[in-house]
Amino acid sequence: MDRQVCGILHLAKNVNSAEIQLLSFKFSLHSHNAYWYFLTLINVSLIIYFISYVHSNIRYYSIFSGLGLKTVKECKPSSDAVCGALEGNYCIDPYEGGCRAAKEHTTCKPGHFIKHPGTDSTDTVCEICPERSFSNGSSISCTPHTDCESKGLPTIKPGDSVSDSQCGNKSWEMIVFLSLLGMSVLLLAGGGVIGYFFYIKRKRKQPNRVRQVWHFCAW
Known part of the structure; x- marks a missing residue:
């Protein structure tokens, strides 16, 4: 009788130990799944936010496109x-x-x-x-x-x-040129005046010479 009771108690103890291990495994499994689910949720949220941010800033980035x-x-x-x-x-x-x-x-x-x-x-x-x-x-x-x-x-x-x-500049060459030009004009003018004077003087002497020739022919 005592052996049967001890066997039953030992069996019950083993059953409880198995249940505890099963529950621990299930909890660990649920914890692991929850962790990965949490990470996946964060990644998806970040991707959605990034896509939304880029979409809302397309025109903003076009500012730097050389427009x-x-x-x-x-x-x-x-x-x-x-x-x-x-x-x-x-x-x-x-x-x-x-x-x-x-x-x-x-x-x-x-x-x-x-x-x-x-x-x-x-x-x-x-x-x-x-x-x-x-x-x-x-x-x-x-x-x-x-x-x-x-x-x-x-x-x-x-x-x-x-x-x-x-x-242009006021150079010595220009001054010399103008001086020579002025002197040339003066010389030409002076020569013209002198020539005219001799012409008038010669013309006045011509009537006396005609009279002398006529007087010589009359003789």
Whole structure:
């Protein structure tokens, strides 16, 4: 009888031990699954957030694609970025208080001046220089040509719409040339006066010579 009772108790003890081990394994298994489930959930959440972030910032990244834009207002999860034209550009595609595309201001060509400087919304307006003035295209007005004659200088090259007049210098060669020219004019004038004087004097002597010839023939 005692042996039977002991056997039953031993069997019950073994059964309880097996149940405890089974429960421990199930708990361990559930804990392991819960851990991996938690990690998977975090990874999926991060992927979804990243995709949403990139999608909401596509236009923000396009700012740096060479469209001549700058960031005026940073993008947020609830609103898009606001872009504006970079310095030296003007907006050609305004959109919801910002700009989606910009273009570089027109550069005025030589011979033109800047009539209206460009802004962030308008292009530069150029105009041709009037006569007797010039510009390299970067000024807001044209510069009159230098008047060489008013300065007593010779004009080597006349001015045009892109360059100024080029004046010569008062050199010794020019002074000597002008001096020789003046002396030549004086000599010619003096020679002419002297020649005219001898011509008049000779003409006055001709009637007396005619009388002498006539008197000789009469004899």
